[in-house]
Amino acid sequence: MRQATTAWIMALTGLALVTGCGKKEMDEEKAREVESFLEEVSEVTNLHLDRYMAVHSRFLEVRNEEPGTPLQAGKAPFGGTAADSENPNTHILFYDSTVDDRFPTKYKDLSYWRGVSALTAILDTPGGVKADLEQEVWDPFQKIQFEEFALALEEFQYVVIVRGKTEKAVVEAGKKTGYRPGFFSGAGFVFEVGSGKYLGQYPVKASSQAEVHHGSGTDAQKAVDDDLERQTRAAARRGLEKYR
Numbered sequence: 001m002r003q004a005t006t007a008w009i010m011a012l013t014g015l016a017l018v019t020g021c022g023k024k025e026m027d028e029e030k031a032r033e034v035e036s037f038l039e040e041v042s043e044v045t046n047l048h049l050d051r052y053m054a055v056h057s058r059f060l061e062v063r064n065e066e067p068g069t070p071l072q073a074g075k076a077p078f079g080g081t082a083a084d085s086e087n088p089n090t091h092i093l094f095y096d097s098t099v100d101d102r103f104p105t106k107y108k109d110l111s112y113w114r115g116v117s118a119l120t121a122i123l124d125t126p127g128g129v130k131a132d133l134e135q136e137v138w139d140p141f142q143k144i145q146f147e148e149f150a151l152a153l154e155e156f157q158y159v160v161i162v163r164g165k166t167e168k169a170v171v172e173a174g175k176k177t178g179y180r181p182g183f184f185s186g187a188g189f190v191f192e193v194g195s196g197k198y199l200g201q202y203p204v205k206a207s208s209q210a211e212v213h214h215g216s217g218t219d220a221q222k223a224v225d226d227d228l229e230r231q232t233r234a235a236a237r238r239g240l241e242k243y244r
Contacts, residue, residue, distance in 0.1 A: 030138055037143055038126060044150050045122050049107045052119075052159075054196035056110055059095070059161050059189055062198055071190055071200030073243045091116055091156055092188070092236050094229075095163040116156070122149045160188040162204055162236050169208045169224035179220070181208035182228040188236050190243075202243065206235040 062069070093112055100111035102123065114120055125146050132139050164186010171179045184206045190199040212227045 034129060034133065034138055037146075038129060041122070041125050041129075041146055044146075044153075045125075048119065048122070048153050049104075049110065051193055051196065052110055052113055053107060055159060055161075055191045055193060056113075058191065058196055058198050062189060062201075063095075063163055065201075068187060069198070069200045071188075071202045071243050089155055089157045090240070091159040092233060092240075093159060093161050094232075095161050116153075119153065122146065122153065125149065157193055158199075159191050159193055160236060160240060161191070162186060162188050162232070164204060166228070166232075169212075169228050171220045171224060179208075179212070179224050181210075182224065183207045184228065184232040184235075188239060190240075202239050204232065204236045204239055206232040 093116070096112035098111060099108045100114060101108070102114075103110055125142065129138075129142050132142065164184055167183045169179055169182030184204070186204050187201040188204050189201045191197065192199060206228070208224060208228050208231060212224050
């Protein structure tokens with residue numbers, strides 16, 4: 001894990017150690033501690049990114065299956081999701097083909113996984129350490145945070161990738177109803193994160209609420225867009241509950 005897949009972060013390590021020595025030299029023991037920590041971050045982060053990339057690749061293979069492989073009840077011990085459980089073990093993500101440059105080149109296709117807060121935090125950790133070094137400060141709390149993030153990643157055993165067609169809600173100025181409701185129709189593709197195994201899919205259908213309230217300073221179109229996303233996410237969670 002500390003070879004090709006860690007090159008992006010090892011480059012950061014070297015940069016951090018060079019730029020961190022401005023007004024006064026960081027002592028060698030502290031520098032070695034930081035370098036060792038960054039190597040550990042690199043190893044754990046890339047391990048999870050590789051796992052997620054394997055799931056993503058499998059998703060691309062099965063997303064257009066006809067007929068799709070139905071998810072079987074009792075196939076996996078799904079726990080709660082981050083939205084409805086204190087001990088979640090399942091992510092629900094929405095597939096998005098756009099690319100986010102904050103991810104290392106090899107993993108750019110995982111941009112839509114940015115909804116995994118622990119993953120985003122773990123990717124931020126090297127940047128946080130580098131910033132500390134540039135200020136000639138090494139905060140050991142970074143290591144505690146990293147260990148918590150790594151533990152959180154381990155707890156997620158399953159991922160549901162939701163893909164389908166969205167008919168956006170449209171605000172209609174001057175109409176009595178205020179807006180035309182939106183709809184989503186698609187499927188949730190379920191995978192085991194550790195092995196990359198595809199467990200099957202289940203239908204996900206959702207529609208906007210009859211009424212969407214928003215504050216006077218809130219954009220009405222954004223309010224109805226956000227509502228449809230919430231309803232779709234809730235439908236994906238409810239659908240999954242049938243298979244626990």
